[in-house]
Amino acid sequence: MGELVIRATVNGAPRRWTVAPGDLLLDVLRREGYWGVKNGCETGECGACAVLLDGEPVNSCLVFAAQADGRRIETVEGVAAGDRLDPVQEAFLDHGGVQCGYCTPAMILVTRALLARTPRPTEDEVREALSGVFCRCTGFKKPVEAVLAAAARLADARPAAPPAGRKPARKAAAR
Amino acid sequence: MSGASPPSPPSRRAVVGRRVRKVDGFKLVTGRTAFTDDIALPGLLVGRILASPHAHARIRDIDTRRAKALPGVHAVLTWKDVPRVPHTTAGQAWPEPSPYDTYLLDSKVRFVGDRVAAVAAETRAVAEEALRLIEVDWEVLPPVLDMEHAMDPGTAVIHDEPDATGIRDAARNLAGDIHTHIGDVEAGFRESDLILEREYRTPRQQHAMLEPHIVICWLDADNRLVIRTSTQIPFHVRRQVAMILRIPVSRIRVIKPRIGGGFGGKQEMVLEDLCAALTLASGRPVKLEYSRHEEFFMARTRHPQILRLRMGVKRDGTIVAHHMRVLAATGAYGSHCTTVQGNTGSKVLPLYRAPHLRFDCDVVYLTTPQAGAFRGYGCPQGYFAQESLVDEIAHELGMDPIAFRLKNAIRQGDVDELSAQLGEGKKGLPRTIRSCGLPECLEKGAAAIGWKEQRNGGVRRPGRLLRGVGVATTMQGSGIAGVDFAGAFLKANEDGSFNLQVGATDLGTGSDTVLAQIAAETLGVSLDKILIYSSDTDFTPFDVGAYASSTTIISGGAVKKAAEKVRDDMCCFAAQLLDAPPEDLVCRDNRVFAPGGKSVSMAEVAVHALYKEKTQVMEGASHFNTDSPPPFCATFAEVEVDTETGRVRPVHLVTAVDLGVAINPMQAEGQAEGAVAQGLGYALAEELVLDGRGRPANANFCDYKIFTAKDMPKLTTILVETEEPLGPFGAKSIAEVGINGVAPAVANAAFDATGLRFRRLPIRPDAVLAALGGRR
Numbered sequence: 037m038g039e040l041v042i043r044a045t046v047n048g049a050p051r052r053w054t055v056a057p058g059d060l061l062l063d064v065l066r067r068e069g070y071w072g073v074k075n076g077c078e079t080g081e082c083g084a085c086a087v088l089l090d091g092e093p094v095n096s097c098l099v100f101a102a103q104a105d106g107r108r109i110e111t112v113e114g115v116a117a118g119d120r121l122d123p124v125q126e127a128f129l130d131h132g133g134v135q136c137g138y139c140t141p142a143m144i145l146v147t148r149a150l151l152a153r154t155p156r157p158t159e160d161e162v163r164e165a166l167s168g169v170f171c172r173c174t175g176f177k178k179p180v181e182a183v184l185a186a187a188a189r190l191a192d193a194r195p196a197a198p199p200a201g202r203k204p205a206r207k208a209a210a211r
Numbered sequence: 212m213s214g215a216s217p218p219s220p221p222s223r224r225a226v227v228g229r230r231v232r233k234v235d236g237f238k239l240v241t242g243r244t245a246f247t248d249d250i251a252l253p254g255l256l257v258g259r260i261l262a263s264p265h266a267h268a269r270i271r272d273i274d275t276r277r278a279k280a281l282p283g284v285h286a287v288l289t290w291k292d293v294p295r296v297p298h299t300t301a302g303q304a305w306p307e308p309s310p311y312d313t314y315l316l317d318s319k320v321r322f323v324g325d326r327v328a329a330v331a332a333e334t335r336a337v338a339e340e341a342l343r344l345i346e347v348d349w350e351v352l353p354p355v356l357d358m359e360h361a362m363d364p365g366t367a368v369i370h371d372e373p374d375a376t377g378i379r380d381a382a383r384n385l386a387g388d389i390h391t392h393i394g395d396v397e398a399g400f401r402e403s404d405l406i407l408e409r410e411y412r413t414p415r416q417q418h419a420m421l422e423p424h425i426v427i428c429w430l431d432a433d434n435r436l437v438i439r440t441s442t443q444i445p446f447h448v449r450r451q452v453a454m455i456l457r458i459p460v461s462r463i464r465v466i467k468p469r470i471g472g473g474f475g476g477k478q479e480m481v482l483e484d485l486c487a488a489l490t491l492a493s494g495r496p497v498k499l500e501y502s503r504h505e506e507f508f509m510a511r512t513r514h515p516q517i518l519r520l521r522m523g524v525k526r527d528g529t530i531v532a533h534h535m536r537v538l539a540a541t542g543a544y545g546s547h548c549t550t551v552q553g554n555t556g557s558k559v560l561p562l563y564r565a566p567h568l569r570f571d572c573d574v575v576y577l578t579t580p581q582a583g584a585f586r587g588y589g590c591p592q593g594y595f596a597q598e599s600l601v602d603e604i605a606h607e608l609g610m611d612p613i614a615f616r617l618k619n620a621i622r623q624g625d626v627d628e629l630s631a632q633l634g635e636g637k638k639g640l641p642r643t644i645r646s647c648g649l650p651e652c653l654e655k656g657a658a659a660i661g662w663k664e665q666r667n668g669g670v671r672r673p674g675r676l677l678r679g680v681g682v683a684t685t686m687q688g689s690g691i692a693g694v695d696f697a698g699a700f701l702k703a704n705e706d707g708s709f710n711l712q713v714g715a716t717d718l719g720t721g722s723d724t725v726l727a728q729i730a731a732e733t734l735g736v737s738l739d740k741i742l743i744y745s746s747d748t749d750f751t752p753f754d755v756g757a758y759a760s761s762t763t764i765i766s767g768g769a770v771k772k773a774a775e776k777v778r779d780d781m782c783c784f785a786a787q788l789l790d791a792p793p794e795d796l797v798c799r800d801n802r803v804f805a806p807g808g809k810s811v812s813m814a815e816v817a818v819h820a821l822y823k824e825k826t827q828v829m830e831g832a833s834h835f836n837t838d839s840p841p842p843f844c845a846t847f848a849e850v851e852v853d854t855e856t857g858r859v860r861p862v863h864l865v866t867a868v869d870l871g872v873a874i875n876p877m878q879a880e881g882q883a884e885g886a887v888a889q890g891l892g893y894a895l896a897e898e899l900v901l902d903g904r905g906r907p908a909n910a911n912f913c914d915y916k917i918f919t920a921k922d923m924p925k926l927t928t929i930l931v932e933t934e935e936p937l938g939p940f941g942a943k944s945i946a947e948v949g950i951n952g953v954a955p956a957v958a959n960a961a962f963d964a965t966g967l968r969f970r971r972l973p974i975r976p977d978a979v980l981a982a983l984g985g986r987r
Contacts, residue, residue, distance in 0.1 A: 071246075111242065113242050136421065140239050162920075167920045167922075
């Protein structure tokens with residue numbers, strides 16, 4: 037099997053990887069040191085491996101690394117600015133949205149994708165967005181509160197939220 | 212002086228009782244390396260297990276020559292290559308009360324998924340190819356899949372090996388049994404005005420923690436075996452692996468990094484022994500992990516049970532006698548078999564103060580996946596049955612279910628004598644109730660669910676969607692009385708910070724945060740001054756591990772004692788700087804204060820101790836309790852039953868829980884809410900299904916349904932705080948109790964909506980439709 041050279045942008049930085057055609061994006065990202073991408077099932081069911089591909093949540097266990105060629109990848113490692121946490125991360129900590137933390141990177145990324153598209157989501161929209169990420173610890177009450185609180189914080193920080201173009205939230209990681 | 216200081220009034224507490232962030236939160240929200248697999252080791256091999264395709268079979272012969280010859284394969288192990296040491300995988304204090312009926316590898320397999328062989332190779336693909344090259348000559352034996360017939364004469368004997376010990380009656384597939392009583396139930400039934408007898412069935416539930424079991428082993432520069440593992444029990448693992456591999460404890464170091472959930476599934480040595488054996492055989496670092504598919508049936512499950520309850524009451528609602536008979540399946544091996552089932556009796560029956568109680572239980576082997584510890588530890592089964600039955604009795608008597616429970620429930624000052632009969636696999640200790648907020652839990656929970664307004668009354672009304680509400684009351688323990696113990700170690704640094712080293716294992720519950728809060732409060736410093744580390748058998752003191760809702764009360768007790776000693780030491784050095792007697796000094800706000808208001812910072816005291824007095828302030832302490840104070844819980848459910856689809860949809864779940872004092876209320880609520888999610892799965896969806904040959908039929912997240920963000924109903928969590936004398940700052944526990952009442956509250960709510968009783972979990976649409984059809 038021949039090897040492929042792919043180029044992708046990860047958290048804003050250009051990356052060049054040599055991969056095998058069958059390599060999963062999940063495995064390549066972890067191999068390259070993006071440890072925040074978690075393996076929970078490898079079959080696209082639990083969402084722990086979710087990353088943003090061109091801004092959209094995907095389960096990285098269902099994506100070949102080669103499919104990321106030329107695309108923009110965001111992992112949890114790119115969310116904080118150095119030591120400064122993003123409001124979504126702050127909200128998850130302040131509202132008790134983190135327990136074991138294994139699904140947390142995926143929840144944070146899915147939240148960012150949701151809030152980029154729908155800055156002031158309803159609770160139902162939040163639940164829809166989070167439903168692709170399984171969590172066995174929290175019962176989801178606190179993660180949902182964290183997302184709503186993050187939305188409020190981000191909206192307060194923005195000069196004016198654009199009301200137009202509001203679409204229903206799409207389900208986060210593909211099931 | 213340790214332990215003697217009077218409790219500080221809650222209002223004065225600076226750290227305990229506060230909704231502070233997790234102390235380990237930063238690394239979790241940023242994705243820093245935290246978990247077992249977040250490490251790159253040169254030369255790391257991948258381990259894989261050849262799983263039995265048969266539920267019951269003997270291996271006549273096994274040929275690994277082709278597998279060993281495959282390039283990239285570094286070790287292939289079968290029973291021929293490893294020591295044969297009977298043991299239990301249960302993570303319990305030595306001597307474990309579970310039978311020694313398990314082997315690292317054996318020439319017999321006892322369930323589909325049992326270990327046949329293991330391989331370590333340079334890649335997963337090579338390892339899996341090597342598994343395919345192993346040739347096994349099978350003698351297939353009859354499977355034993357039905358717990359009601361496991362003891363029938365002529366049934367295949369699952370544990371026919373001569374060297375197992377601690378099995379109650381191997382020839383009858385009886386792993387263990389329990390028979391105990393107080394009073395005389397038969398006399399009690401003769402005194403009763405109403406006797407109800409019902410049977411309940413509970414499923415094989417899977418923990419489904421998001422991080423499957425994973426271990427990485429290597430030999431360090433001193434040729435010691437390092438085991439980096441996602442475990443709740445690092446010290447038990449060290450002891451067990453030493454015994455199984457016949458190497459000294461001193462040659463083993465177990466590192467517990469961050470754990471991605473456990474729920475009891477990691478209160479067990481599941482992969483560590485085999486991974487260590489592969490490392491010793493290959494001389495290379497080896498990673499061994501379960502895939503999600505494997506996790507479902509090759510790890511552990513909750514024990515399925517059939518419970519037959521008989522309860523006698525007076526016309527006024529006084530419970531006179533209660534006889535609980537349990538048949539449980541432990542699966543292929545007896546890990547936790549009598550202790551889980553013992554809890555079904557000892558933590559369930561005494562909730563109601565009947566004078567006559569009897570508990571009879573058989574735990575049988577089956578050629579099915581192995582059961583083990585799981586949040587609630589026998590209580591979810593027992594409480595589903597008991598709380599369903601008392602609901603039915605209250606209905607028969609025309610009593611309000613809450614009033615019935617309040618009339619009979621155990622209360623402060625009571626002594627539960629059944630606990631003395633039923634200890635951890637042996638006689639236990641009587642349990643004295645020193646704090647009990649159950650009446651307040653019922654009162655506040657009822658108000659939150661709208662009990663009076665929402666009660667339908669068990670009458671089926673016209674219409675497609677029927678609503679009802681139900682209640683269940685439950686308790687648990689806080690550590691195992693006289694068994695669980697923990698150590699803690701603290702030392703002072705020159706900037707006024709303190710290293711806190713504990714063997715306690717935060718499995719996602721937030722115990723690192725709670726223990727750090729206890730240390731900070733005791734020392735009078737802010738939370739950021741406590742640097743907690745858990746756990747590493749080389750560097751942290753012993754702790755039995757995270758189970759039995761023990762960490763806050765037992766490990767927290769050790770932390771508090773150690774912190775009190777360090778505080779006293781700091782006061783002695785501060786006294787020199789402040790020119791005041793040490794016993795008059797007060798620690799708060801990162802400073803030490805003399806009576807006149809003069810103060811020095813903790814940092815100044817530490818610098819003085821280190822550089823002037825040449826003394827490292829450091830103290831350790833151990834702690835155990837001889838009683839296990841129960842947290843109490845009232846769970847209320849509102850459900851909607853769809854009479855066309857048969858679906859029972861939870862609408863609102865209220866958990867009102869007496870946990871003693873909440874060290875961190877935000878985290879405590881999170882424990883209760885997570886327990887509800889797992890409990891709803893148990894009530895309505897989750898069951899590992901086996902086919903007629905013992906093969907798992909739904910070992911994946913598509914076919915085994917757990918509740919997601921969209922499925923969860925509205926949750927209300929009410930913390931009812933009491934002051935528990937045996938707990939640090941009055942704390943009891945919260946991690947387990949919240950799961951116990953969910954299934955019965957849902958079942959009772961479904962009755963309230965439809966007039967139908969559901970006595971088998973999970974309550975699935977087909978059963979509901981069948982029951983509704985029978986009423987048409």
